[in-house]
Amino acid sequence: MAQTYEVIESKTFSAVTSVTFTSIPQTYTDLVLIVNSLAYYASTTYLTGAIRVGASNTLDTASNYTDTMSYSDGVTGNSGSTRSGSTTDFRYLEIPATPTDAGVRGSWICHFLNYSNSTTYKSILFQTSAINTANSTISMRMGIGSHITTDVINTIQVKNNDSTNFYSSTATLYGIKAA
Amino acid sequence: MAATYKAIQTITVGSGGQASISFTSIPQTYTDLNLKLSLKSTRTTDYIDDYNLSFNSNAANYYWMSWTNYNGTMRGDRNISPYSWIYGNAATGSHASQTPNTFGNADLYFPNYTSATNYKSGLVNSVTEQNGAQVWNNFQGNLWANSAPITSIALVSGVGGNWVQYSTATLYGIKNS
Numbered sequence: 001m002a003q004t005y006e007v008i009e010s011k012t013f014s015a016v017t018s019v020t021f022t023s024i025p026q027t028y029t030d031l032v033l034i035v036n037s038l039a040y041y042a043s044t045t046y047l048t049g050a051i052r053v054g055a056s057n058t059l060d061t062a063s064n065y066t067d068t069m070s071y072s073d074g075v076t077g078n079s080g081s082t083r084s085g086s087t088t089d090f091r092y093l094e095i096p097a098t099p100t101d102a103g104v105r106g107s108w109i110c111h112f113l114n115y116s117n118s119t120t121y122k123s124i125l126f127q128t129s130a131i132n133t134a135n136s137t138i139s140m141r142m143g144i145g146s147h148i149t150t151d152v153i154n155t156i157q158v159k160n161n162d163s164t165n166f167y168s169s170t171a172t173l174y175g176i177k178a179a
Numbered sequence: 180m181a182a183t184y185k186a187i188q189t190i191t192v193g194s195g196g197q198a199s200i201s202f203t204s205i206p207q208t209y210t211d212l213n214l215k216l217s218l219k220s221t222r223t224t225d226y227i228d229d230y231n232l233s234f235n236s237n238a239a240n241y242y243w244m245s246w247t248n249y250n251g252t253m254r255g256d257r258n259i260s261p262y263s264w265i266y267g268n269a270a271t272g273s274h275a276s277q278t279p280n281t282f283g284n285a286d287l288y289f290p291n292y293t294s295a296t297n298y299k300s301g302l303v304n305s306v307t308e309q310n311g312a313q314v315w316n317n318f319q320g321n322l323w324a325n326s327a328p329i330t331s332i333a334l335v336s337g338v339g340g341n342w343v344q345y346s347t348a349t350l351y352g353i354k355n356s
Binding site: 036071078079104106109128130138142170174 | 243244245246254256296298300304326355
């Protein structure tokens with residue numbers, strides 16, 4: 001039986017605000033990105049994580065992103081949904097943050113569907129969890145996004161939009177073949 | 180490239196049912212775990228049941244959860260910590276209004292489960308339906324506030340009943356290299 005779920009690349013990173021996968025092979029049907037991360041910050045909180053994509057090893061920094069999410073906010077106990085349009089990245093992901101390593105990592109699962117076609121806009125599905133050890137809560141987010149270009153995706157960036165550094169984090173990109 | 184997504188074990192409940200579904204001696208050779216469930220319990224008092232999941236026989240208050248759910252007419256959210264297990268949706272087998280042969284499904288993902296230094300965070304999507312008035316989904320983030328590597332997983336019914344025949348649980352291991 002053919003193997004259809006393969007590792008493309010795995011990165012371990014610290015002391016950076018972003019990490020980027022480039023030259024992603026165009027030989028799969030879908031991509032799955034798994035992130036296990038923590039960011040350093042002066043207080044214990046959640047920070048804004050984001051994803052940017054691009055073609056030809058160049059990130060798209062134009063306002064070509066929209067995303068919509070449902071959330072359960074561990075801090076306030078509220079849930080809801082919201083939408084962001086015409087932004088410069090997918091920005092509804094979250095990262096746990098602590099002043100020092102508190103032994104927690106947040107999790108992301110992101111699916112990039114049909115990423116190598118050059119005729120349709122690209123969809124992303126994501127789910128994230130971020131932990132706040134100060135008040136023993138978790139913030140869960142689940143959403144969808146659309147990259148409003150027909151460019152193939154060969155570059156994916158994981159970034160901290162609050163511009164603090166990641167600490168001892170991992171990101172792994174998998175490729176899935178339809179056949 | 181190496182194949183990275185492998186079934187570690189599938190457990191299918193036989194006739195007569197069983198109270199617990201357990202994975203033991205989980206290999207420490209993968210990076211992440213993915214658990215897929217198709218569950219129905221013998222609960223008779225409601226349309227839905229829960230599965231209660233615990234790691235390493237650890238039933239103390241080390242589990243945190245936050246979720247949003249929807250049952251077709253009412254949306255809710257909840258944050259619970261600490262708690263004695265992680266839970267999500269499962270189907271009930273014997274409620275008078277339950278449609279036969281309906282099982283609840285769940286997909287659970289636990290990154291970096293072999294770490295001996297970090298707490299374990301996970302993501303869950305689960306759903307169960309009565310095929311009538313009641314449909315429930317649950318989108319959840321969770322945490323096991325324990326730095327021990329995950330070596331076993333146990334699943335019991337939320338109300339203490341049995342899992343019925345044909346309930347299944349498959350544990351996959353995923354490598355990052």
